[in-house]
Amino acid sequence: MIVDVLHPGRPNVSHKELGDRLSKLYKSSEDCVFTFGFRTAFGGGKSTGFALIYDSLDEAKKVEPKYRLIRHGIGAKGIISSKQRKERKNRAKKFRGTKKAKAATAGKK
Amino acid sequence: MTPSKNDEEAEVFLDAVLGDHSAGSETENPELAKLIQADSPLLVKQIYSIVESMKSAKEKLMELQQRISSNSVPTSKGVSLLEIKLHGLLSYLTNLSFFILLKLHGQSTSELHPSVERLIEMRVILEKIKPMEVKLKYQIDKVLKAANDASNPSAEKNAQRNVSEFDLQNSGVSDPLQFKPNPLNLVGASTALDKNADQSREDGGVYRPPRIAPVKYSEEPKRRKGDLSASTRESLSKSRLFKDMRDTFDTSRPEQVTSHGTGYGVRELRDSKDEELAKIEEFELSNYQRLSATRDRNKREKAAMRKGGAAGIVDEMENLESDFLQMDALDRAVSFDNQERYGSSGSVLAKRNMRAESFFTGNDEPRKKGKFTDATELVTKVASGAAGKKTAYDKALRKASKPRHRTLGKK
Numbered sequence: 001m002i003v004d005v006l007h008p009g010r011p012n013v014s015h016k017e018l019g020d021r022l023s024k025l026y027k028s029s030e031d032c033v034f035t036f037g038f039r040t041a042f043g044g045g046k047s048t049g050f051a052l053i054y055d056s057l058d059e060a061k062k063v064e065p066k067y068r069l070i071r072h073g074i075g076a077k078g079i080i081s082s083k084q085r086k087e088r089k090n091r092a093k094k095f096r097g098t099k100k101a102k103a104a105t106a107g108k109k
Numbered sequence: 110m111t112p113s114k115n116d117e118e119a120e121v122f123l124d125a126v127l128g129d130h131s132a133g134s135e136t137e138n139p140e141l142a143k144l145i146q147a148d149s150p151l152l153v154k155q156i157y158s159i160v161e162s163m164k165s166a167k168e169k170l171m172e173l174q175q176r177i178s179s180n181s182v183p184t185s186k187g188v189s190l191l192e193i194k195l196h197g198l199l200s201y202l203t204n205l206s207f208f209i210l211l212k213l214h215g216q217s218t219s220e221l222h223p224s225v226e227r228l229i230e231m232r233v234i235l236e237k238i239k240p241m242e243v244k245l246k247y248q249i250d251k252v253l254k255a256a257n258d259a260s261n262p263s264a265e266k267n268a269q270r271n272v273s274e275f276d277l278q279n280s281g282v283s284d285p286l287q288f289k290p291n292p293l294n295l296v297g298a299s300t301a302l303d304k305n306a307d308q309s310r311e312d313g314g315v316y317r318p319p320r321i322a323p324v325k326y327s328e329e330p331k332r333r334k335g336d337l338s339a340s341t342r343e344s345l346s347k348s349r350l351f352k353d354m355r356d357t358f359d360t361s362r363p364e365q366v367t368s369h370g371t372g373y374g375v376r377e378l379r380d381s382k383d384e385e386l387a388k389i390e391e392f393e394l395s396n397y398q399r400l401s402a403t404r405d406r407n408k409r410e411k412a413a414m415r416k417g418g419a420a421g422i423v424d425e426m427e428n429l430e431s432d433f434l435q436m437d438a439l440d441r442a443v444s445f446d447n448q449e450r451y452g453s454s455g456s457v458l459a460k461r462n463m464r465a466e467s468f469f470t471g472n473d474e475p476r477k478k479g480k481f482t483d484a485t486e487l488v489t490k491v492a493s494g495a496a497g498k499k500t501a502y503d504k505a506l507r508k509a510s511k512p513r514h515r516t517l518g519k520k
Binding site for chain 2: 050
């Protein structure tokens with residue numbers, strides 16, 4: 001759904017608060033509400049964005065893209081720093097196939 | 110009620126009225142007596158007419174009664190709506206007569222008597238039946254027609270036309286209770302059957318196709334000389350230059366102000382930037398995803414900023430070029446239109462002369478000559494050979510007879 005938020009006099013509303021309000025409106029649990037794409041209109045006071053409400057968390061995990069799950073705190077992040085990622089890649093270069101995965105984790109230790 | 114009793118009663122009533130008149134009731138109320146005197150001949154006339162009509166109605170009723178009692182006319186299983194109407198009318202009549210009786214006896218009818226209630230009820234019912242009857246009219250007519258046809262011997266009709274029952278059934282004519290429209294019942298359908306039969310015998314069974322002259326098929330509509338293309342027209346309506354010219358020269362028009370910036374503009378008055386933004390907005394909202402600014406867009410925006418326009422200011426010099434390109438086409442269209450209206454020269458003098466003429470003669474409309482309006486003129490033109498010089502053959506002839514330019518090499 002498209003969500004229009006009116007917040008005169010204050011900066012735009014956080015995802016958490018939006019999730020709270022929407023869950024109350026639509027009688028669902030807070031962790032099934034996913035909000036994204038909020039843009040504040042010129043001049044402030046109004047922002048427009050999208051929200052998706054799922055029936056259950058399992059369905060949400062199947063459908064939602066990873067970045068949104070990470071935002072919610074459900075998804076697993078993986079290594080962020082580029083140096084670590086490159087080191088991992090270089091370790092895995094020495095092997096072929098499923099051994100790559102083993103080598104990456106083994107080398108790290 | 111027997112007929113003789115009714116007549117007796119009528120005569121008694123008449124005597125009473127006329128007798129009352131001659132009595133000394135005038136002294137009580139002279140005005141009332143005068144009124145009675147004035148109205149009484151009319152009343153007598155009316156009563157006589159009532160009596161006569163009652164007599165005739167009675168006779169007919171007696172007949173009908175006899176027919177019903179002899180069971181020659183069926184009175185049940187008819188159209189139920191009409192039965193309701195019948196009973197409604199009867200009840201209305203009886204209640205009405207009772208009401209009249211009340212009035213005659215001088216009783217006040219301001220309180221709602223049950224008979225009056227009945228009257229109102231019946232009236233409402235009858236009024237509601239009316240539109241229903243209108244709707245059923247078609248079906249009732251069909252049924253009556255079917256009944257009439259059934260009563261007449263239809264076999265004779267068929268024999269006259271030499272058409273078999275099978276054919277009739279197929280065409281649907283012989284089934285009068287079929288309420289859906291039957292295209293074969295249209296005028297000429299039956300005659301067509303006969304016609305075909307006759308024709309096939311004449312030709313000896315060979316099919317001869319109808320003789321129709323072939324016509325050229327043209328997909329796109331022919332463009333007249335003085336027409337502007339759709340794109341030209343659109344850009345002309347948008348351009349600043351022509352808008353300014355219109356404002357200065359065409360003073361009869363009201364001044365147009367753009368609604369640029371408000372949310373209420375006509376779509377054509379939006380410039381390209383607005384349209385782009387609107388498109389993006391539409392896409393975002395319908396597909397539930399936000400678009401980020403692409404490289405081209407950023408480049409274009411930066412270029413526009415560098416040129417010196419803050420958001421929304423249009424470069425006039427840019428559009429002037431396109432305006433002057435369209436000027437050519439516009440000029441052609443205008444000159445063609447002038448030629449049509451003011452004669453073949455289309456010059457300013459001709460226009461002025463026409464104006465003067467119209468002023469003196471009094472007719473306001475400028476004479477717009479179409480191609481084939483004046484038949485005699487066209488004929489004389491063709492006969493004199495003036496039009497002939499413009500055909501393709503003549504053109505080619507002229508081209509061939511023209512002296513050719515010599516190239517440098519040959520001499």
